[in-house]
Amino acid sequence: MISSPTFSTSRNQIAGLPIADLVSRFGTPLYVYDRSIIDLRIADLAAFDVIRFAQKACGNLAILDRMRRQGVLVDAVSAGEIKRAIAAGYSTDPQKHEIVYTADIFDAEALELVLEHSIPVNCGSPDMISQLGERKPGADVTLRINPGFGHGHSQKTNTGGQQSKHGIWHTQIDDCLRRADQHGVTITGLHMHIGSGTDLEHLGEVCEAMQRVAMEVGRTVKTISAGGGLPVPYKEDETYVDLTKYFELWDTTRNTLSKEFGHRLSLEIEPGRFLTAESGSLIAEVRSVKQVGENLFVLVDAGFNDLARPVMYGSHHPISVCGKSSDASEREEVDMVIGGPLCESGDIFTQREGGFVDTRKLPMCRVGDYVILENAGAYGFVMASNYNSKMRAAEVLIEDGEAKLIRQRETFEDLVRGEIIPS
Ligand SMILES: *Cc1c(COP(=O)(O)O)cnc(C)c1O
Numbered sequence: 001m002i003s004s005p006t007f008s009t010s011r012n013q014i015a016g017l018p019i020a021d022l023v024s025r026f027g028t029p030l031y032v033y034d035r036s037i038i039d040l041r042i043a044d045l046a047a048f049d050v051i052r053f054a055q056k057a058c059g060n061l062a063i064l065d066r067m068r069r070q071g072v073l074v075d076a077v078s079a080g081e082i083k084r085a086i087a088a089g090y091s092t093d094p095q096k097h098e099i100v101y102t103a104d105i106f107d108a109e110a111l112e113l114v115l116e117h118s119i120p121v122n123c124g125s126p127d128m129i130s131q132l133g134e135r136k137p138g139a140d141v142t143l144r145i146n147p148g149f150g151h152g153h154s155q156k157t158n159t160g161g162q163q164s165k166h167g168i169w170h171t172q173i174d175d176c177l178r179r180a181d182q183h184g185v186t187i188t189g190l191h192m193h194i195g196s197g198t199d200l201e202h203l204g205e206v207c208e209a210m211q212r213v214a215m216e217v218g219r220t221v222k223t224i225s226a227g228g229g230l231p232v233p234y235k236e237d238e239t240y241v242d243l244t245k246y247f248e249l250w251d252t253t254r255n256t257l258s259k260e261f262g263h264r265l266s267l268e269i270e271p272g273r274f275l276t277a278e279s280g281s282l283i284a285e286v287r288s289v290k291q292v293g294e295n296l297f298v299l300v301d302a303g304f305n306d307l308a309r310p311v312m313y314g315s316h317h318p319i320s321v322c323g324k325s326s327d328a329s330e331r332e333e334v335d336m337v338i339g340g341p342l343c344e345s346g347d348i349f350t351q352r353e354g355g356f357v358d359t360r361k362l363p364m365c366r367v368g369d370y371v372i373l374e375n376a377g378a379y380g381f382v383m384a385s386n387y388n389s390k391m392r393a394a395e396v397l398i399e400d401g402e403a404k405l406i407r408q409r410e411t412f413e414d415l416v417r418g419e420i421i422p423s
Helices: 019-026 035-044 061-069 079-087 108-117 126-135 173-182 200-217 243-261 273-279 309-313 412-416
Strands: 030-034 050-054 073-076 099-103 121-123 140-146 186-191 223-225 266-269 280-292 295-300 319-322 333-339 360-363 370-373 394-399 402-407
Touching: 019 030, 019 280, 019 370, 019 394, 019 402, 030 035, 030 273, 030 402, 035 061, 035 273, 035 394, 061 073, 061 079, 061 394, 061 402, 073 079, 079 099, 079 108, 099 108, 108 126, 121 126, 126 140, 126 173, 140 173, 140 200, 173 186, 173 200, 186 200, 200 243, 223 243, 243 266, 273 280, 319 360
Parallel strands: 030 394, 050 073, 050 266, 073 099, 099 121, 121 140, 140 186, 186 223, 223 266, 295 333
Antiparallel strands: 030 280, 280 295, 280 370, 319 370, 333 360, 394 402
């Protein structure tokens, strides 16, 4: 699995189903998820004791349900995500630890929900230990540690180091233990999620930091979590991480600690992107093809209201074309800019970090063709907005050769729900 992927610039099918059929049934823009790819990625991580899905990457109830049926547990970063997990059938039995609340603060609603359902908490700030302890003396907590360095695919996804708001600074364990003692709180686990885009050289340092902090907390530690951050390739020159080595590094740390403490520690991993990114595609329809000076613009009916990663991070998504009336694979490939419908010049899918407009070599497009934005299954639909009063797209899950609607396209009524014109 260390190989690089190959991306094709044209395609007619997703998961064996004709794109034209999907569009005629569900319309565009349309998010489509291929269940079989999610299952493959779950299988890749089988060596870990617990796979905990970071649902913020792709939170549709149907996706959570399928994760649950595969034995994948879930992470929740807000009250809404706790409710989502419960709605998808996850148990709140405190023994099972199926849902964990991981955050840097409790807002009022999250704290009440955690108390109501006895949801395990992974504290990202020392204040959380005291706030939970005051309301629930004797609680068990885990700590999210900032080891003092981080690694993200962009500054906005870097989750360790002094610039990061996430986690408890690694030198403040003593303070945490004191806060815990005040309320009879026990620290039963440690967690480090240092950023999206982990590489292996870096990981050795993370494991060392985990070991050091665990020794400081002591024998009450029963679980360690490697966090998320496993990369997926978005370009042909990018590779998967060597998962065997990745597991070995963490397993060695776990085994060292198990020996020190005299009990076997459980090893968790908490991926978001890795589990769902490659399963998802956003299908858009070409609505205009126009020459603007030197540039050929292909404008589609999906925008950054549907997929925000390119405008937010300059992220690169593989793109392919599906011809409406002729096979796109037989067409000449030309450089083009792919843009959306929004009244904002940044609404471009082919851009680099910093907002520089790029071109992509793709089969010549005509109005009515489809453009497929691939690897859009993580941080795709979940970051969608109603900007420009756009209705959010429908979502479809393909499993067992069947396309199933898992979220209706929004309507105008959805759009204005809650809005009030005072008399
Ligand atoms: C976002 C997040 C993850 C998942 O990150 P990926 O890069 O998608 O794997 C895991 N854990 C926590 C606490 C997160 O906030």
